[in-house]
Amino acid sequence: MTSDNHTQNRELQQDARAWAAFTGTKYTAAWRQMNSPLAQGLLGGRVSARHLIAILDDHELIGARGGTPRLGEKGFSSAVAWRFNGATDFIELALITDMLRMFTPLPDSATPEVGSYSLKHTAEWFLSPHCSYVSNGRMIWAAAALGLPIAHPGGSGPNLLIGVPEREHDYVRRMVGPGQTKPKADHHLPAGYAYLQTMLARAAAGEHITGGWVRPVPVAASAPFHDWLILQAGRDDVIGHLASDYSAGVRDSDHRIARTPDELLAIFHEVSHSPEAYDAVVSTIAEWMRTVPSAAPVRTELIGGGEHDNEGWGAGAGTVERYEYLCPCGDGEIIEEHDNVPGFREHDVRIDCAKCCAEWRFVGGRPVRDWRLTPVAVSATI
Template sequence: MTSNNHSNDRSAQQDARAWAAFTGCSYQAALRQIQDPLAQGVLGKRISARQLIRTLHEHPVIGGMIGDPEDGFILGEGGFYSENGWSFDGKNDFIELALIADTLRMFSPLATGEKPEVGSYSLKHTVEAFLSETPASYVSNGRLIWAAAVLDLPLEESGHGGPNLLIGIPENEHDYLFKMSRRGQVRPKAHHYRPPGYEHLSSALDRCAAGEPAGERWTRPSPPAEEPAPFHDWLIAQAGRNEPIGDFAADYAEGIRTSAHRIARTADELVFLLTEIHHSPEAYDAAREAIGEWLGTMDPSPGIRTVQISSDHQEVQGYGAGSGNVERFEYLCPCGDGIIVEEHDNIPGFREHSHFIKCGKCRDEWRLIKGRPVYDWALEPVF
């Protein structure tokens, strides 16, 4: 046995003694919980039973006793200043708290100065839905707050009194987990607000449910570099306008907020996005107008490109001047019902390059920008 293993065993034994004394279960029952694979920490170090107990005494928001020590802690099963104290079953209490803590670890830290906005009661329902196939299939409001306090997540009173606190996790990431976990919810179609640890924890819980090891512990990635999104930023800024472009921009912004669709960082991406989601003819027309206005802010207009859907390359012998090839590329047209064709006859003596819009609707509403090489074609709206 290595000294590290000895140290881990000793820490587990100390935790087991403290947990047994605190909850009233036997030492063996406490040790079994603390050594359970689900309690070892998937997204971070195993939480300490002694730290859990200290938190109820010392935390600046939920720590301490109501009055006389016999009155109980400020926090109980029902939440903040709960009338219900703690009810320990002696079988899964520590495992439940460890799983709740791991679930809360999946979220991004709040930005500096950002205030907590997610209510503990709503969050506790989301967490128990996510953990529905584990021993933490029921999560009390108090245990949710307790686990958040152990992780040093920001906690604030809601200002309305009652047993609920506001928990410092991103509201949009909570909304994503809520929709992924709760029955009857429309699942997100985009993942820009997916909590960073969601996939790792989900996979680890699936492995544990199958009797396999949870796998390597997660390392929180560095925050990704902010990708430039000039068109997205411009479109969001149009949401206050009282005309079709403003209405479309407001609907687009709401779709981003609710993860109903992905972010269109460029005008090209918006065109492709419209082929993926249901929209009205009026929305399409407003989007086309918005793209035209956006392109009009640049001189010369860069136009837009659509997504390539097929390509073909054929070698040919030629006609006495040598062999060559014929290339054909097809791209989705803006409305999604036709194609844009790009062709190249690369045959000595017969070189020819052409492109055209093979869609009646888009031929009326879009044009290929003149003066650009065929390989570098681009479209702009016609008004």
Template sequence: MTPNNAPTRAHKQDARAWKKFTGTKYTAALGQMMSPLAQGLLGERVSARRLIAALEEHKLIGAHGGDAILGENGYLSDSSWSFDGKTDYIQLALITDMLRMFTPNSDTSSTGVDSYSLKHTAERFLSPHCSYVTNGRLIWAAAAMGLRLAAPDGGGPNLLIGVSEREHDYVSRILGSGQIRPHADHYRPTGYERLRSTLADELITDSWVRPVPVDEPAPFHDWLIRQVNRNDVVGDLAGDYSAGVRNSDHRLARIADDLLVIFREVSPSPAVYAAGVTAIGEWIRTEPLSAPIRTELVNGDSYDHEGWGAGAGTVERYEYLCPCGDGAIIEEHDNIPGHREHDKYISCDKCGAEWRFVDGRSIRDWALEPVSAAI
């Protein structure tokens, strides 16, 4: 990763401002401005003048001509800044990119993430380029970015930073030793892979633009979440499912088929599986946006057959997972002249009792629904 060969006017202006602010030499300050790691990995290069201005002008942490509000140890700290003259600006630029990785909170009712927790996440994520981050510098970078800052009840040196709590929890669990790693990626920050790979090889080939969020339809997920407060087995299942989504323990069940996939991944108890079948049956029976189940193909074969005197043909046999995962759905096609036969059947005693083929569909377009859905 290499910046422009010659410093721009903005680089030089930042270097002069950083020299004056930190007391370092101009050449050292310019060297920091030109560092490949400080050119903006997930956005525009953060201006040193903007960083300096935040300490004076920011609504919450700005001094506004008085005593400093922010120090190395955090908010309302009397700990003075300690600059080494070699990496301070680079460190702040990297912290800025790490914070850019997360989605800013747009809801003012959201509390945000504690700055002390974020500082530890920054240390783990940015190592070895930046292995120690002070609480104050994390807050400083967030303020310069324009993230929402708030002082928690009870005071103290930590502030709440307005980034997605779910995304931060995901990254913290990915990086933290001894923590249960996420089993699903729906809360992975959009810039996570880009920043991780860039820090690994220090190579930027193009600019990064935050993807526009795509609102993927999730009709079964939305329906199941609405059942959380019910006092029955479906309500209990919905509560467990909702908690699993929040904790990234499993994927979203956007359609009912996905719930069966989740079950195969987490191995639920028989009671939980039965509740899932009940929920899918109610969903299909009562919701206009519902659709029957189509399971995954696990094996398929087609071979030529010389026939029985009326000509050659082919024989096809396809095996799909059954809903519980212990058996199979079999689809067979005998395409031999004079013996054309097509069939489908459930090769699982448990699923044979709980599921049925939906009426009115062709053999190749089969789909399943719980027996309860037809009641």
């Protein structure tokens, strides 16, 4: 046995003895829990049973500090004592800890916003069938052991606030909760969500996971149009109303982030909207382009077309290309054509939609294959 294995085995023995004494169970039962693949730490180091026990006395908010216990099965200031079954208690606490680890850590200065009772239900749904029940007290216990920010919301209730990102928790809750509307975008997806689901299945099959998960370093993608649009929310005009609806959709994962005007148009075609919404979108894009003259003009989504051979008309064979793009309003098309037959080489692009013909123009000086659009309202002010 190597020194590392010897040290780990000794730590497991110490944890098993401490857990057996704390829960009033047999050492062999505690030892089996310490060695469970599900308790090995799937998103971080193995949870220490001795650390869990010490937290109940030492923690600034929930710690008994040598006096009356401040945390019980039902939550903070709960008179309901812990109920240990001697078979899965430690494993379940380890799984709850891993579930909390998948969220983006909040700084200590952040004000916790997610209620422990809501979070405990989310944990039950996410961890099922590996952990069918999570008590309010055990959710708080695991959060405290992990060092997450915890706060009391006031009053005398048993629920505390846990420091995980509210938007990420809402995303997970909607993904796993029964009867929930699934998110339509993934910008609030917790970094460890998919990895933990995979590791849970492997550990449940008895596999001891080697190697550890490395939290990806967040990359701040530039999104100046999105940032500008968010700032327009609250204006008392059509652009402000659109920006408010857009902001709510981003917050609730109802649609993705629009980093460019092209993506705002794409979102417009994907979500339900009022008849006036399209006019607001055009006005918003026009104001953005007036505000930032260097902003890239719009190109819409390719929806069909391709290339086919043509025998030609005496000067040799060639090809003819035709591509259809969605027009900005979505009711027509933009047709791009290329005649590559010798003697008849022509290239053309046109808007096949009366409404968009009146509201959009092609940017001059660009090759047909690289066409772009701007709202007529932009050039009208120049």
